[in-house]
């Protein structure tokens with residue numbers, strides 16, 4: 432990962448199920464669907480995310496070199512490539528964490544190139560974030576109550592009319608309901624009162640995804656969501672991703688575990704030295720000589 436990558440590397444040890452770990456261990460959410468009270472994802476384009484000739488250099492290094500690709504609505508698309516291929520930089524350019532030197536990013540028909548991260552997230556293009564240090568001192572429930580967009584701020588709350596207060600109370604009640612839906616969906620309701628800082632690596636990943644979902648995204652960008660996650664939680668996370676995809680959410684996933692990508696993504700985009708080397712189905716990618724060569728020379 433580059434220095435600018437902000438999503439990853441959790442502190443929890445793989446295999447550690449953390450406080451109040453799910454005693455059953457097995458996925459229990461197979462039939463749960465997620466009601467966020469927002470009507471679910473809402474994009475009109477067949478390819479909501481389109482990246483066109485995107486370019487970013489750092490000094491003499493061209494990290495992303497005229498990369499173009501698009502991501503299909505409702506798909507789970509993998510973005511792969513050897514170390515240093517430009518995956519994190521691409522994510523950072525799409526989500527506004529970095530400004531491109533040239534090229535465009537279009538989301539749901541709108542040019543969002545160079546917009547600020549919160550503006551892009553407000554449009555429904557959301558990446559998961561590592562739980563910040565100050566949020567680790569708050570409970571899981573508090574973390575989720577703080578996540579959604581469009582909430583009226585605390586400062587406003589103090590200085591407003593009684594009518595406005597009623598509206599805020601109503602909003603809070605609705606929000607609490609949505610938060611519990613998400614907690615149950617991810618099967619982490621039993622750790623609602625646990626401090627985020629005490630969670631295992633895997634539980635933190637679930638919380639990060641739960642937080643992202645409460646912002647009403649249409650598309651989620653996941654940067655190595657399984658790093659440090661034990662196999663049973665990995666299975667659960669994957670199951671949740673597939674369930675959400677079936678509900679119409681779109682996912683772009685950066686992941687080093689090639690088997691996981693090939694087994695779960697319907698489309699794979701391969702970056703190499705900042706360029707899109709090829710894209711296709713997992714079978715096509717696995718049979719592609721250029722990809723094999725890039726990886727063999729790429730020190731994966």
Ligand SMILES: Nc1ncnc2c1ncn2[C@@H]1O[C@H](COP(=O)(O)OP(=O)(O)OP(=O)(O)O)[C@@H](O)[C@H]1O
Nearest residue numbers: 432433434435489494513514515516517518519520
């Ligand atoms: N802030 C930065 N300053 C200088 N060089 C950078 C910066 N961020 C990335 N790079 C360089 O750009 C290239 C692409 O890096 P990037 O992190 O995007 O690749 P990646 O595919 O995510 O790699 P990995 O799989 O190892 O995480 C690398 O050569 C990297 O060293």
